[in-house]
Amino acid sequence: MTPRLRRRVFLAAAAVAGAWLLWGLTGLPDYGVYNGPYGDVLNRVAVAERKATNVVASVTFDYRGVDTMGEEYILFAAVLGVATLLRAQRDETEQPPDEDAADRHAPATSNAVRVIGLGLVGPVVLFGIYVVAHGHLTPGGGFQGGVVLATGALLVYLSGEYVTLRRVSPEVLTDAAESVGAAGYVAIGLLGVVAGATFLTNVLPLGRPGALLSAGTIPPINLAVGLEVAGGFVLLLSEFLEQTLVIRRPGEVT
Amino acid sequence: MIVLEVTVFLLVAAAGTAVVLTRNPVNQAIVASFYGLVLGIMFLVYQAPDVALSQITVGAVALPLMILLALAKVRALEGSRRRDDDR
Numbered sequence: 001m002t003p004r005l006r007r008r009v010f011l012a013a014a015a016v017a018g019a020w021l022l023w024g025l026t027g028l029p030d031y032g033v034y035n036g037p038y039g040d041v042l043n044r045v046a047v048a049e050r051k052a053t054n055v056v057a058s059v060t061f062d063y064r065g066v067d068t069m070g071e072e073y074i075l076f077a078a079v080l081g082v083a084t085l086l087r088a089q090r091d092e093t094e095q096p097p098d099e100d101a102a103d104r105h106a107p108a109t110s111n112a113v114r115v116i117g118l119g120l121v122g123p124v125v126l127f128g129i130y131v132v133a134h135g136h137l138t139p140g141g142g143f144q145g146g147v148v149l150a151t152g153a154l155l156v157y158l159s160g161e162y163v164t165l166r167r168v169s170p171e172v173l174t175d176a177a178e179s180v181g182a183a184g185y186v187a188i189g190l191l192g193v194v195a196g197a198t199f200l201t202n203v204l205p206l207g208r209p210g211a212l213l214s215a216g217t218i219p220p221i222n223l224a225v226g227l228e229v230a231g232g233f234v235l236l237l238s239e240f241l242e243q244t245l246v247i248r249r250p251g252e253v254t
Numbered sequence: 255m256i257v258l259e260v261t262v263f264l265l266v267a268a269a270g271t272a273v274v275l276t277r278n279p280v281n282q283a284i285v286a287s288f289y290g291l292v293l294g295i296m297f298l299v300y301q302a303p304d305v306a307l308s309q310i311t312v313g314a315v316a317l318p319l320m321i322l323l324a325l326a327k328v329r330a331l332e333g334s335r336r337r338d339d340d341r
Contacts, residue, residue, distance in 0.1 A: 139306075139307060140304065141304070143308060144307040144311055147311035147312065154315070233316065237323075240320065240323035240324070243323075243327050244323055244330065
């Protein structure tokens with residue numbers, strides 16, 4: 001296919017796709033107009049039914065809990081896939097991280113980065129726990145909080161060395177957090193089956209709206225997701241760092 | 255309010271264009287991080303704080319980080335190939 005023909009094919013396809021898109025845009029509801037019934041229904045009944053002040057959490061972890069379980073397992077499978085792809089190959093050898101290599105001196109982390117990074121680790125971890133624990137009350141939840149928690153591990157790497165990261169997040173611990181979190185979601189779902197209802201039925205006591213212990217199974221599920229996401233992201237981070245800093249093909253420059 | 259909405263839309267459009275126009279992958283990762291942050295602000299302006307939080311954590315932190323780490327590995331590999339060619 002010559003470049004000229006290719007351009008013609010592209011222009012024709014772009015014209016059709018563009019016209020189709022414009023046609024679709026004309027059928028959109030007006031700016032700021034909401035037509036769907038579900039949002040209005042949820043706004044009316046969700047807090048009374050589930051005692052969670054964050055209606056988004058009621059939807060994602062209760063009414064549509066199975067959807068979120070699927071999403072959690074997408075992330076689980078993705079992390080698993082990356083860990084498999086980034087494992088040490090037969091012709092690769094492990095070497096001490098760049099920072100320790102005799103022939104190379106990585107620029108030392110500046111004191112400014114070190115102080116700010118280490119100073120942020122505590123608040124970031126605390127904020128992550130807060131976001132996970134208050135998922136049913138305020139915006140946030142297991143996913144967001146889990147990533148924030150994993151950012152804590154990233155800060156440790158940025159202000160220290162790769163070895164420090166491995167020391168504060170041993171592989172056993174991150175693997176365990178990821179699997180326990182993933183399995184925990186299903187286990188909480190099975191509580192409903194045990195109680196004689198359907199999978200993921202909210203069978204725990206609902207409590208009072210606005211209380212930390214309220215909304216039944218939503219906070220435990222948030223905790224499970226938080227563990228899974230934090231473990232998964234730290235695992236991703238350390239697998240990538242290991243491939244980049246420790247594992248070498250023969251002859252690969254560091 | 256309408257001023258804020260228009261401003262944030264323009265910012266998103268400008269940041270998105272900047273990501274496309276940045277050709278160096280390392281710079282692009284940083285610009286993409288900024289784009290993720292701006293997108294998060296847009297979600298906040300449209301009163302979707304849950305989505306804004308996810309967007310900021312994933313778009314501004316996780317994604318650029320993965321790109322940077324992958325680039326570091328690719329560069330180390332390219333270095334080794336170049337060394338092989340020299341032999």
